[in-house]
Amino acid sequence: MGAKFSTSSKKRQARQSSSQRQNQFQTNSGSSDGSVMRFGRKFHDVSSSAYWFPNDDEEIDRLVGQHFALKTLFRGNVVEKCRESVPLEQGALVLDVGCGPGTWLMDMATEYPCSNFIGVDMCDIFPTNIRPSNVSFQVANVLERLPFPDNTFDFVNMRLFIIALRKEQWPTVIKELYRVLKPGGYLQSVECGMLERGNDFIVWAGQVFKDTIFSRGQEPHVASQLPTLQQNAGFIIEHYETKDIYLGKPSEDTIDGRAQPYFCSLLFQM
Template sequence: MGNKTSKTSKKSTPLPSTNTQEDSDFRYIEGRRYHNVENVKYPLPNDDEELDRLHQQHFLFRYVWQRNFAAPVKHILNQDGTKVLDVGCGAGSWIFEMASNYPNTQFTGLDISPIQPSEIKPKNVNFVISNVLNRLPFENDTFDYIFQRLLFLALPKDRWPDVINELTRVLKPGGYLELMEINPIPLQMGPVSSQLFIAVEKMLQLRDLDPQIPYKLRSYFEQQGNLENITEEKNRLPFGPETGKLGQAAVENARLGFVHLKTYLLEATKIISEEFDNNLDISAKELYEFGSYQDTYCVYARKGNY
């Protein structure tokens, strides 16, 4: 890994947890709870219903990829005092599972909202509330491995290079950066599904978010300048009947995503609520019957010893 930090210095005190909830951390729209961070584009709520969906989504992607990470860091994760950053950790599904699998590693989860469970978290996990669009509250060369997944709904189109630069700054030389993203617009859709996802595209456009980000990650890594051994892997999240329970789970995840985005999708399309609900039921059937799928990309790279 090229990490020249001594074993003694790696056993530093973990960063303190800052995820104590306060009323000012949230805002409420039509009974749903959302983040309350100014100028952040993320449209999904962060209440219990959405956290349940995020937990199920974690297991869905773990099954699709047959792993929790791709970068060649397993031997590092087994070393005492290794530091890992999970950016946009959300409900904490990935970080809790990883912390259980690698008890010698210190995991830090970063998110804009204090929605992570604090009473049951493993001893090797702490959470920091911060916005990745700002300077992160970490020194240069802090982490051995940085993981970020599914932030296409959070990061403005023109800010991706800035975020990758900032993540590289806090990554140790020899450490690995890994990002995984999905194209939110499925391929091979039926007519009603297509109309619903046109609404998704319009909502993303209004918020200056980029549905094409999976296809651009590699080029952003290449432009960064300090990342080497860049590797790109492609997979599919399938909805069709040939995939059995996986396809059913993918359809349910998409359906719940629509339900939780309903307020903003109605705003983008100007259709009435009853029509939206009816189209949602039809779309769920179409995704399954048409064998629709979504492209998902994983890109990882090593920070050079510069």
């Protein structure tokens, strides 16, 4: 598999400060549809969503670990081009869509205390005890239009929607993120590829995962298709990179396999 990172930006000038915008969106909107138990694990019960991983405490622990693994892989929460172009030090308004337990948001909020951060997810698994003052959360589903006006955010973060969206839903979601970005705003996107290199077990496991994704109407190779989808929505790709995560310690003998690719892109909105 692999991860893809992308950023988008609009060139027109925004008319409201991030602090003014933040004050408009403090109240939670929408509500999750509850949850159901399957095989001893808790899953969402949102009928419009194709997401098929659990949303219980065990899964939250996995997502927290995944966050720090990706942060290490890409040398930070945002790519260097984004740090240069988005006014995070001065005060930006940032959206994390599909934020889950909000680990990326809270990490960013601590790193950039002058900016304000909003996380949205279809299920309320947001932190309640530890939360920086410049972070807020809302229940919302990007497939049902986000509860924000056009041209709201300086920066939007989106990652690992590969198991959350059906193939035909990707253009709708990318256009929605374009809508809520300010002119000159950036979208950072990270997606994973498939396990297609390695020993027989790795190849077998990767094929099982790929077949499961296909059976759910999803696209296992969406990472390689995203540049075209993003450009069709109006984005300009300003940065693109691929990183491998090795399933075990890499060496000269194993460099040929046991690796999952991750693709990162940074998109600029005109």
